[in-house]
Amino acid sequence: MGMIGGGPGAFIGEVHRKAASMDGGIELVAGAFDINPRKSKQMGKQLCLDSKRVYGNYRDMIERELKLPVGERVDFVSITTPNNWHFPIAVDFLQAGFHVMCEKPMTFDVAEARKLHKLVKQKRLVFGLMHNYTGYPMVKLARDMVRQGELGKIRKIVVQYPQGWLATALEQTGQQQASWRTDPKQSGGSGCMGDIGTHAENLAEYISGLKIKEICADLTTFVKGRKLEDDGNCLLRFNNGARGVLHASQISIGEENNLAIWIYGENKSLEWHQEQPNYLYVKEPDGPVQVWRRGNDYVGAKSPAAARATRLPSGHPEAFFEAFANVYRNFADTVRARITRTKPDPLALDFPAVGDGLRGMLFIETLLASTKSKHKWTRMKK
Amino acid sequence: MGMIGGGPGAFIGEVHRKAASMDGGIELVAGAFDINPRKSKQMGKQLCLDSKRVYGNYRDMIERELKLPVGERVDFVSITTPNNWHFPIAVDFLQAGFHVMCEKPMTFDVAEARKLHKLVKQKRLVFGLMHNYTGYPMVKLARDMVRQGELGKIRKIVVQYPQGWLATALEQTGQQQASWRTDPKQSGGSGCMGDIGTHAENLAEYISGLKIKEICADLTTFVKGRKLEDDGNCLLRFNNGARGVLHASQISIGEENNLAIWIYGENKSLEWHQEQPNYLYVKEPDGPVQVWRRGNDYVGAKSPAAARATRLPSGHPEAFFEAFANVYRNFADTVRARITRTKPDPLALDFPAVGDGLRGMLFIETLLASTKSKHKWTRMKK
Amino acid sequence: MGMIGGGPGAFIGEVHRKAASMDGGIELVAGAFDINPRKSKQMGKQLCLDSKRVYGNYRDMIERELKLPVGERVDFVSITTPNNWHFPIAVDFLQAGFHVMCEKPMTFDVAEARKLHKLVKQKRLVFGLMHNYTGYPMVKLARDMVRQGELGKIRKIVVQYPQGWLATALEQTGQQQASWRTDPKQSGGSGCMGDIGTHAENLAEYISGLKIKEICADLTTFVKGRKLEDDGNCLLRFNNGARGVLHASQISIGEENNLAIWIYGENKSLEWHQEQPNYLYVKEPDGPVQVWRRGNDYVGAKSPAAARATRLPSGHPEAFFEAFANVYRNFADTVRARITRTKPDPLALDFPAVGDGLRGMLFIETLLASTKSKHKWTRMKK
Amino acid sequence: MGMIGGGPGAFIGEVHRKAASMDGGIELVAGAFDINPRKSKQMGKQLCLDSKRVYGNYRDMIERELKLPVGERVDFVSITTPNNWHFPIAVDFLQAGFHVMCEKPMTFDVAEARKLHKLVKQKRLVFGLMHNYTGYPMVKLARDMVRQGELGKIRKIVVQYPQGWLATALEQTGQQQASWRTDPKQSGGSGCMGDIGTHAENLAEYISGLKIKEICADLTTFVKGRKLEDDGNCLLRFNNGARGVLHASQISIGEENNLAIWIYGENKSLEWHQEQPNYLYVKEPDGPVQVWRRGNDYVGAKSPAAARATRLPSGHPEAFFEAFANVYRNFADTVRARITRTKPDPLALDFPAVGDGLRGMLFIETLLASTKSKHKWTRMKK
Secondary structure, three states, X not given: XXXXXXXXXXXXXXXXXXXXXXXXXXXXXXXXXXXXXXXXHHHHHHOOOOHHHEOOOXXXXXXXXXXXXXXXXXXEEEEEOOHHHHHHHHHHHHHOOOEEEEOOOOOOOHHHHHHHHHHHHHHOOOEEEOOXXXXXXXXXXXXXXXXXXXXXXXXXXXXXXXXXXXXXXXXXXXXXXXXXXXXXXXXXXXXXXXXXXXXXXXXXXXXXXXXXXXXXXXXXXOOOOOOOOOEEXXXXXXXXXXXXXXXEEOOOOOOOOOOEEEEEXXXXXXXXXXXXXXXXXXXXXXXXXXXXXXXXXXXXXXXXHHHHOOOOOOOOOOOHHHHHHHHHHHHHHHHHHHHHOOOOOHHHHOXXXXXXXXXXXXXXXXXXXXXXXXXXXXXXXX | OEEEEOOOOOHHHHHHHHHXXXXXXXXXXXXXXXXXXXXXXXXHHHOOOOHHHEOOOHHHHHHHHHHOOOOOOOOEEEEEOOHHHHHHHHHHHHHOOOEEEEOOOOOOOHHHHHHHHHHHHHHOOOEEEOOHHHHOHHHHHHHHHHHOOOOOOEEEXXXXXXXXXXXXXXXXXXXXXXXXXXXXXXXOOOOHHHHHHHHHHHHHHHHHOOOEEEEEEEEEOOOOOOOOOOEEEEEEEEOOOOEEEEEEEOOOOOOOOOOEEEEEEOOOEEEEEOOOOOEEEEEOOOOOEEEEEOOOHHHHHHOHHHHHXXXXXXXXXXXXXXXXXXXXXXXXXXXXHHHHOOXXXXXHHOOOEHHXXXXXXXXXXXXXXXHHOOEOOEEOOO | OEEEEOOOOOHHHHHHHHHHHOOOOOOOOEEEOOOOHHHHHHHHHHOOOOHHHEOOOHHHHHHHHHHOOOOOOOOEEEEEOOHHHHHHHHHHHHHOOOEEEEOOOOOOOHHHHHHHHHHHHHHOOOEEEOOHHHHOHHHHHHHHHHHOOOOOOEEEEEEEEEOOOOOOOHHHHOOHXXXXXXXXXXXXXXXXXXXXXXXXXXXXXXXXXXXXXXXEEEEEOOOOOOOOOOEEEEEEEEOOOOEEEEEEEOOOOOOOOOOEEEEEEOOOEEEEEOOOOOEEEEEOOOOOEEEEEOOOHHHHHHOHHHHXXXXXXXXXXXXXXXXXXXXHHHXXXXXXXXXXXXXXXXXXXXXXXXXXXXXXXXXXXXHHHHHHOOEOOEEOOO | XXXXXXXXXXXXXXXXXXXXXXXXXXXXXXXXXXXXXXXXXXXXXXXXXXXXXXXXXXXXHHHHXXXXXXXXXXXXXXXXXXXXXXXXXXXXXXXXXXXXXXXXXXXXXXXXXHHHHHHHHHHOOOEEEOOHHHHOHHHHHHHHHHHOOOOOOEEEEEEEEEOOOOOXXXXXXXXXXXHHHOOXXXXXXXXXXXXXXXXXXXXXXXXXXXOXXXXXXXXXXXXXXXXXOOEEEEEXXXXXXXXXXXEEEOXXXXXXXXXXXXXXXXXXXXXEEOOOOOEEEEEOOOOOEEEEEOOOHHHHHHOHHHHXXXXXXXXXXXXXXXXXXXXXXXXXXXXXXXXXXXOOOXXXXXXXXXXHHHHHHHHXXXXXXXXXXXXXXXXXXX
16 A cells, blocks of 8 residues: 555544554555655654655656556555545556545546546546545444335435534634635635535435435535635435435534434434444334444344444444544455455445545535525536 | 313323413413313313313303403413414403413414414513423523523524424324324414424524524425425524524434424534433533533523523423423413512513414414425515 | 421422322322421412411321311321421321321331331321332333343342432531431431432332342441431342342532432343433343333333323423322322222332331341441341 | 464454554564464464464564564563463563563462562563553543542542343353353453453552552352352442442343443542543532543643543544553553663553552452452452
8 A cells, every 4th residue: 555645744644544554454565645755754754664665746656666566566545635636646546557545525526526437437446435434334234224124215314514623713823634624725615515514425325325316505604714614504305305404514613523314214213423433223113212232243133244344342432443444444355356356255345436426526516506506406416 | 270272182281281280370270171062071070170160162261251250260371272273262362351371383374473463462461372392491591691692603503303203194093193283274384394393493593592584495295195294404594694404304213302402603502402301511612511400500500590490409300391381380470470560570571472473483484485485595574 | 188398498398299289189288387387387378278277287287187077188198397207297197097198218217117017007098108219100111121021030230329419518508408318316327328328229129029138338428527428338139149239329429319220130131310211221132222212102012000100292201290290199099099999000009108118217227237237248127 | 562362263362463553653573372383373474474473382482582683573572362371471571571561360360460560570671461441541531630639539439340241151152252251260260350340440540549448249150150250249448438339240231341430529520431432521519510522622731641542633433442552552652762761751651560460460369358258348458
């Protein structure tokens, strides 16, 4: 594995490294960690990498890695740069024949996303997108319950992702995380919704197997001087007729990372909260609420995908890193199968990919169109 | 106190009686409990009332109570009939000079509501509307925190009221509660939103002190054969610019009576759940979440209204009946002050009244207009 | 119903009155509310009682009530005086032929309890003891699950009752509730354990159907100058071999009224918390935790006693007053059946009685002996 | 780092590896993973280790690692074998000059523990003991609050560790985890209490800074045919006069890994639950309950130790692995400082060590003596 981005002080790059290395099957051996070559070197040293494989920019990296014999060069790269760099870097590595894992949002806009989608399909390379929340075992259990028809036809989905850390103009204090997230040049046309609203969208489609068809959005910028919205609420209509509510926020004081979802079917309902990820609530019309707890045999019996995504016995809580690592493990197992020309475990194919990235960009595009529109419903393109 | 409605098998009439009698200051002495005189008599007997004051219909009741000397006749009546009867009964009692407590929704439509509003103002009588959820002490604490400026300017309100009991066509089994609630002739133009959505609206306006200005609604009937909507989602805009999400449902399996509200201000946020009503969560930008618990001195110090609405020490949970009783107590204290021509305790004036009822009817009217409209925003009339 | 005690400022007397009157089947018509006749009169007036039936002391009350024709005189009395008065008052009313409801602890010591037990049996009168926590519907559900063998043989019980309100020498500030509870002359030989530990003991024996056989206790007085213990911890052994832990406290800062119980059987386990009384947690070896919620059909199907103890639909929380009222209702239905010489509903017989009171006094006696003993186990007498 | 134990199928060895490698500062380079050399080799291969450094037994490992130049040989070893092997292996590595990290319980009995304690002090080597639960950030926050005097004098501690997985004779099915834990030859004189009760003891002493002085224990074996206790309850007295309750169980059906602690001081109280480790509840006499949440500035301001033990921002939950990794990181930083003869960060010294291991063995010894004794209190030796 090689990494682009994730230099000194970067939050998500470090998470990628820890998650990728968790199971011992992925080794970081090369990287272009920062556009400042000195900083890139510094990070490489800190990570005890061979200095020859720490690059000052990603083009050098491609060129020189390609000169290494197959088997020595990196099998795939992880892109953890600011959003505006995702697309060109991904394209170049794909063109050079490398598999790619990419942070979300996948690209800057829909046009890029469509191109990338096409390129991945052409090249027959593996492309993973880090929608990490779908890596939680209880999310996989939820999805399997839906697939097995436990809920019956889904009628309603409520999904939220409130945070509070941008309730003030934090970006004006120079805080790095706040700065690029609120800068249209680095983040694209959307702030809050691109950053976290897409996670909510992805989670809802992942678990339900449904597609959002129409959106009615109301995006707002509450903090003065901020250029991108920091709050967004929308009504949804899904392709099977289900109704939905999706709201996300970065100005909801006291909320930390409160992604949560409620899915209501004709027969049963589900509820899951990211901040207490080891529980899935299952509700029936006339019976007690069931609290399914990660790590138990009855969970694995229902959902092999959940069992596969579990490292610790019940009661020994797992959390954010492990969910992240689950995305990496499935992605890497798929890459490995592609390289060794073997058939991957079907469960390994369960990771967010270029199609999810395109959905995310379409979702943002539709939100931005809807929020400007006087019409109630804006159709989400395919 | 006299009662209209609340005959054998009625749910809410019995709740009114228990709540009204809780503090010993209100005595039920007369009633027209059912349009079937035999059933009315039966209920009167069950309640050990003087049979002379148990009436076969409410017009007899007015006529004959008026013949009793002031002081003996009922001071006020409680109307707990199906929705379509609220208006004519209220009007007649008000015209006859009686104070009135009325179940919600106040009337069948906005036109009636406006007439009633005008009549109450004209007659200078006390009119209470049973929005019982504002009777909870921790709701009053929340309101006082907002009033005292603790939250700063309110930016966002999320309020929900999901239930699941109408997820199937229960009304077709003859179940009484389901039947009238799903019948447009008895309930008016709205089902779920009129029944419980208005509680959510009232709660949001009560705590925040804001007014809903514009609504974008998506109402849906999921159960086949049902004539009124059983699910509704809407985006809100408040008069101070705050954004909102309100969703209610009667098809959300597993949800019981899950009214809950989140209010986000510039400085602090609040969270409250009706099913665990003794707790109010207060959140700050950089401090621990505070769980305020009913019945403590620090609660009363902040909110005399909450202290007044509390009967038991902390840890001895209070619940639905007590909240209901709090509405009755304040209403009755205000009636008593009016009768004795004394000045009521200012805290006694804190009960939902005819203005809230009009707001509720306007809210429903706007919802119904919005859900049919292609435009995103529908303005709520005043 | 008549009342002894419960004068101005008394907490528990007011709770008794509200609870007794909740269902309309019990009417307070007489009382000796305070040993100060003036205060007794004042309370009677406040309650709108016929002044002729408000007495200056309980002996007058017996004498004069007996002069009233049967049917007019009170059917039973409720004793809500400080602990030291429970016994003599109960004896005199029983001797005079009245049924009795008594606050707990039943008497001052075991000797009195045995006498009272014997007297009640002799007189064939109905005697209720206000162990109100067994009145909660979900406690009754728990008991029925045990009785139906769902748990299998019970192996372990953990029961706690921590409070924090006496963490400082509140009694030295003149606070009425604190004063008599910490005064050996009014409360007997035990403070915390007599006041609340006995509720924990009663709850454990009620749900499990087991009897405590041996106790190992460590009682402590933490607050300087206090004469009775304010904290107690003990190990228990039950008559079927089950082990137990019981701890109670009045110095556990931040705890309000946190009575809770965990019962572990060979097949299943149960968990219940008084402060959130509408939920019962049922746990199996290999299945999700079940959260049984009050007011649902599946609860009533399992436990008719729980259904009978329920006044509101699910999601409309019930709490402390209703549990209290459930004890009253069953007691009163049993009294009524005795008076009318009819057979009571078998479910009406489910209320704490003189036998529970004797158990409570034996429990306290054993605790006091154990805490002084160097031996590990002290046997609880029968 | 080298590892002894942790071969194919071992649970805790894998946890050690993941935790040690989490932060990139520790590399596993050698091991004797199984007493079966073939299995040891197999594990080494799986871990991609140099086969020359994968040993068939730990004595070979000592011999051959010592032949490597300082700087190439392992700096420390982790012992994750069954309990009975901890002592001899630790002794031999210490004698050979290696630093040691050891799973708990440290030794088979107190005699061994005393010898080891003495040896570590003599050799001036770093010895870590894997009491992983003290690695949680919120546990460190709790400890710092106590140290800073926030709670005042501690009066009472309740600590529990219920599990349910051994409610049946799982060891008779050949399940590996159950087999050695219930075998006196491998686990020593205690089952449940040695396995998990010691974690509860360690947690209580770690947070409170107090020492258990006297114990009254009731240990029980519920499952037929089992040789070691599977449930234990005890009363505690601490060196400052505080009272305590400690109960642990492996037959409490439905409990997973429910370690939890309540600490009551004269001024404030604390509550923490291992299964939801990101929250610490702080309670005051007259104020709202405070929910302190991991990863916030206000937590770090109070407790630099908690901040140091935190890898992710608030709302991104951390859990079991990270706590484990925190023990490793502090241990390794201390080893590194010892090797480089530099002064370690004082916060790095915060990891459980040989003194904790001795306390644990004394605790078990005292429990076993107490449970056989007829006397209430058994003194814990020093």
